[in-house]
Amino acid sequence: MSERPFLQVIKGDATPEEVAALIAVVSARATAPAAAPARRGSVWTDRSRLVRGPVQAGPGAWRASALPR
Incomplete structure (x- = not known):
């Protein structure tokens, strides 16, 4: 199994805080009940x-x- 990053910034320069906020939103959405x-x-x-x-x-x-009727 290759160790590839789950998320990757394609364009631009994201700060560590922006990446952390993105991961928080994505993980909260993934764990929310349907x-x-x-x-x-x-x-x-x-x-x-x-x-x-x-x-x-x-x-x-x-x-x-x-x-x-």
Whole structure:
């Protein structure tokens, strides 16, 4: 296994303090817990089901208005 540096300054002249700050940020980001996936609620508790749909005019519309969506 070759001993190569993990980070390398390609352009410019970074001070030891700047390199230390960069390593601190990268290591903090690497150890941060992953965000929990968005939890989807049950279809029964979905409030968007309460929103009324558009009114459809035409033959049989009164019968279709009483049927579940």
